[in-house]
Amino acid sequence: xxxxxxxxxxxxxxxxxxxxxxxxxxxxxxxxxxxxxxxxxxxxxxxxxxxxxxxxxxxxxxxxxxxxxxxxxxxxxxxxxxxxxxxxxxxxxxxxxxxxxxxxxxxxxxxxxxxxxxxxxxxxxxxxxxxxxxxxxxxxxxxxxxxxxxxxxxxxxxxxxxxxxxxxxxxxxxxxxxxxxxxxxxxxxxxxxxxxxxxxxx
Amino acid sequence: xxxxxxxxxxxxxxxxxxxxxxxxxxxxxxxxxxxxxxxxxxxxxxxxxxxxxxxxxxxxxxxxxxxxxxxxxxxxxxxxxxxxxxxxxxxxxxxxxxxxxxxxxxxxxxxxxxxxxxxxxxxxxxxxxxxxxxxxxxxxxxxxxxxxxxxxxxxxxxxxxxxxxxxxxxxxxxxxxxxxxxxxxxxxxxxxxxxxxxxxxx
DNA sequence: AGTTTTTAATTAAACGATTGATTAATTTTT
DNA sequence: AAAAATTAATCAATCGTTTAATTAAAAACT
Numbered sequence: 001x002x003x004x005x006x007x008x009x010x011x012x013x014x015x016x017x018x019x020x021x022x023x024x025x026x027x028x029x030x031x032x033x034x035x036x037x038x039x040x041x042x043x044x045x046x047x048x049x050x051x052x053x054x055x056x057x058x059x060x061x062x063x064x065x066x067x068x069x070x071x072x073x074x075x076x077x078x079x080x081x082x083x084x085x086x087x088x089x090x091x092x093x094x095x096x097x098x099x100x101x102x103x104x105x106x107x108x109x110x111x112x113x114x115x116x117x118x119x120x121x122x123x124x125x126x127x128x129x130x131x132x133x134x135x136x137x138x139x140x141x142x143x144x145x146x147x148x149x150x151x152x153x154x155x156x157x158x159x160x161x162x163x164x165x166x167x168x169x170x171x172x173x174x175x176x177x178x179x180x181x182x183x184x185x186x187x188x189x190x191x192x193x194x195x196x197x198x199x200x201x202x
Numbered sequence: 203x204x205x206x207x208x209x210x211x212x213x214x215x216x217x218x219x220x221x222x223x224x225x226x227x228x229x230x231x232x233x234x235x236x237x238x239x240x241x242x243x244x245x246x247x248x249x250x251x252x253x254x255x256x257x258x259x260x261x262x263x264x265x266x267x268x269x270x271x272x273x274x275x276x277x278x279x280x281x282x283x284x285x286x287x288x289x290x291x292x293x294x295x296x297x298x299x300x301x302x303x304x305x306x307x308x309x310x311x312x313x314x315x316x317x318x319x320x321x322x323x324x325x326x327x328x329x330x331x332x333x334x335x336x337x338x339x340x341x342x343x344x345x346x347x348x349x350x351x352x353x354x355x356x357x358x359x360x361x362x363x364x365x366x367x368x369x370x371x372x373x374x375x376x377x378x379x380x381x382x383x384x385x386x387x388x389x390x391x392x393x394x395x396x397x398x399x400x401x402x403x404x
Numbered sequence: 405a406g407t408t409t410t411t412a413a414t415t416a417a418a419c420g421a422t423t424g425a426t427t428a429a430t431t432t433t434t
Numbered sequence: 435a436a437a438a439a440t441t442a443a444t445c446a447a448t449c450g451t452t453t454a455a456t457t458a459a460a461a462a463c464t
Binding site: 147 | 218219220221222223224300303304306307308309310318321322325326329346348349352353355356357358359360361363364366367368370371372373389390393396397400401
């Protein structure tokens with residue numbers, strides 16, 4: 001792994017754990033195992049590193065839902081794909097999503113615009129899928145298409161943002177259990193599908 | 203309003219907007235309209251101010267749910283009280299709750315323990331209420347009592363953390379609308395009750 | 405009631421430490 | 435030989451905190 005990549009990996013970890021302002025360039029370069037000056041050399045500044053990190057790492061996730069819209073399936077099957085997809089990728093890259101959903105509450109964050117663009121696109125696609133389900137009579141006519149997505153992402157965020165709290169909430173031993181176990185991931189998927197299904201379906 | 207109070211008010215606002223590390227003591231004292239040294243004078247340090255702020259401001263909310271448990275109502279009526287209560291107080295003090303649910307993702311935050319204690323108590327009470335509903339046959343036998351609370355708070359957090367995004371998501375004009383309008387608050391309450399009701403009730 | 409004394413509140417200035425960033429020299433790679 | 439990557443040292447700026455001096459308020463005393 002080259003220095004540039006090492007910095008990005010360390011940045012994702014530390015920004016997730018201590019926030020952007022809470023991570024110094026010195027701590028960051030030490031964690032990455034590179035010289036302090038490499039941050040400026042590769043990214044220009046700490047802020048530009050932040051922007052690059054979020055832009056690069058969110059890119060693979062974008063438009064993932066876009067492809068669902070035109071699938072030849074029922075609206076509910078699309079919703080299942082969305083829930084599975086969101087749980088999978090938010091569990092997989094929990095550090096990145098900690099960052100994203102934390103910075104979302106700070107209007108003047110350097111990455112605020114990047115995040116809002118990233119999220120609102122997916123939000124609108126989900127909304128469209130739900131409205132298609134309403135029109136076809138598959139979903140109840142009076143469901144709130146705009147609020148379903150915040151419920152899905154909000155629930156997942158609550159679980160991944162504090163693994164310690166989540167595990168203790170589930171009544172499990174923090175030493176032998178991790179919220180990132182396949183078991184608990186499927187548990188959450190099942191719950192979300194059941195929750196949203198009972199709300200949407202007739 | 204005395205200097206101590208002015209500092210707490212300014213701290214709540216700025217910590218919510220820019221985070222703890224993102225707020226300097228100088229910016230803070232300026233916003234509060236007091237001398238820089240007053241922070242140390244009244245609170246000892248910036249970190250102690252943070253702890254005091256969160257401890258003092260979360261105190262009124264604590265044990266609010268505790269009283270619901272023993273009410274002589276149906277389990278669902280208790281859930282309605284919980285949803286209404288949570289939406290009301292999180293809308294009322296959105297700055298504080300921005301802070302709380304942001305810091306929850308940072309294990310080594312100075313206020314992490316305070317927050318976890320604050321949250322987990324309420325979580326357990328909600329879980330107990332749901333389990334009472336299951337036992338009495340009012341709720342479905344296979345509902346996930348532990349995950350309902352993360353869904354409720356998670357959804358509310360998603361809405362209040364970024365008013366701009368929420369408003370645009372609802373297809374409204376950011377200039378004439380605020381997510382904190384009574385109208386949208388009731389909208390969210392209605393949605394959450396409908397969502398949780400269809401999931402819990404037989 | 406008026407004066408003095410004591411305590412509390414507030415101020416400007418300064419402290420050392422750490423911050424993000426840059427420099428110029430050196431090593432490595434091409 | 436040229437370009438790219440890496441290094442240690444240094445920059446000014448900002449950080450949280452403390453100091454010592456000053457003002458305001460409260461308490462004590464005659």
